[in-house]
Amino acid sequence: DAKTTQPTSMDCAEGRAANLPCNHSTISGNEYVYWYRQIHSQGPQYIIHGLKNNETNEMASLIITEDRKSSTLILPHATLRDTAVYYCIVRADLYNNNDMRFGAGTRLTVKP
Amino acid sequence: DTEVTQTPKHLVMGMTNKKSLKCEQHMGHRAMYWYKQKAKKPPELMFVYSYEKLSINESVPSRFSPECPNSSLLNLHLHALQPEDSALYLCASSQGVGLYEQYFGPGTRLTVT
Numbered sequence: 069d070a071k072t073t074q075p076t077s078m079d080c081a082e083g084r085a086a087n088l089p090c091n092h093s094t095i096s097g098n099e100y101v102y103w104y105r106q107i108h109s110q111g112p113q114y115i116i117h118g119l120k121n122n123e124t125n126e127m128a129s130l131i132i133t134e135d136r137k138s139s140t141l142i143l144p145h146a147t148l149r150d151t152a153v154y155y156c157i158v159r160a161d162l163y164n165n166n167d168m169r170f171g172a173g174t175r176l177t178v179k180p
Numbered sequence: 181d182t183e184v185t186q187t188p189k190h191l192v193m194g195m196t197n198k199k200s201l202k203c204e205q206h207m208g209h210r211a212m213y214w215y216k217q218k219a220k221k222p223p224e225l226m227f228v229y230s231y232e233k234l235s236i237n238e239s240v241p242s243r244f245s246p247e248c249p250n251s252s253l254l255n256l257h258l259h260a261l262q263p264e265d266s267a268l269y270l271c272a273s274s275q276g277v278g279l280y281e282q283y284f285g286p287g288t289r290l291t292v293t
Contacts, residue, residue: 100279111184111270111284112223155222159279166211166230166277170222 072156077175080150086143088174090156093137098161101132103141104170105152112155112170115141146178183207184285186271192291193261201256201288203271211277212254214246215270217287223270229254230277261292 073091080086092101102117116123116130118139123130129142143150155173184205193199203212211230215223228236229248243265245257254271268287274280 104282106223109286111272111286112282113284114281117279117281153222161279166213166228166235166274167225168213168282169225173222 072158072171074154074156074171074174076172077177079177079179080143080146082148082178082180083145086146086150086176086178088141088143088154088156088176089138090141091138092156092158095136095158096160099158100161101130101139102157102159102168103128103130104155104157105150106155106173107149107152115154146176148178148180150176151178152176184271184273184283186269186285186288188288189286190289190291192293193258194293195261195263197261198257198259200258201269201271201290203254203256203273203285204252205273205283206252207273207275207283208251209273209275209283210251211274211280212248213272213274213282214254214256215272215284217268217270219267227256235277258290261290263292266290266292 100119103115104112106112116128118130132139153173153175155170187202213228214226217223226240227246232248243260247255270287271285272282274282
């Protein structure tokens with residue numbers, strides 16, 4: 069699976085959009101971009117995933133660049149409860165691929 | 181029910197003890213996972229069970245012994261651990277093999293004295 073690079077930490081004001089970038093310049097054509105987050109003292113939580121089109125669900129939006137070398141997770145109206153470590157993970161669409169590797173992630177702090 | 185439960189929440193054990201961590205899910209998922217997470221680090225994959233068979237072992241020391249008695253239950257047997265094994269142990273499950281979303285439990289915080 070391709071390696072990802074994320075900023076170590078970011079701050080965001082409550083009520084504003086949080087934009088979390090992820091670089092995955094070596095991504096292959098069959099690799100998906102996944103985002104998980106981990107709130108303090110909890111297990112990681114799935115947020116969203118995509119291949120090449122932009123995706124949106126009730127939690128977030130995922131914008132993938134046309135060349136697929138980077139992506140941005142957008143939390144449209146961040147709340148204090150969104151303070152967490154956000155992990156960008158690239159996973160290959162291979163049969164039996166149960167392998168998921170977490171990188172260092174971005175620690176997002178939402179401030180009042 | 182989209183919950184993965186783990187027991188106990190906290191465990192303190194000596195280096196000569198034998199203990200077990202338990203994980204349970206009732207979502208009908210056929211893949212289950214153990215991860216280890218040290219403080220301020222990302223989770224690291226340890227084991228993957230797919231259809232109750234061990235499919236991935238990330239070169240984990242034999243003092244950690246996983247077991248999957250049935251499709252809903254996953255155990256991690258611990259024996260002769262070292263203080264450096266102190267960590268948060270996370271269990272997860274997914275619908276099946278492939279790129280399914282993983283559901284995580286809250287973890288067991290293990291301290292080895």
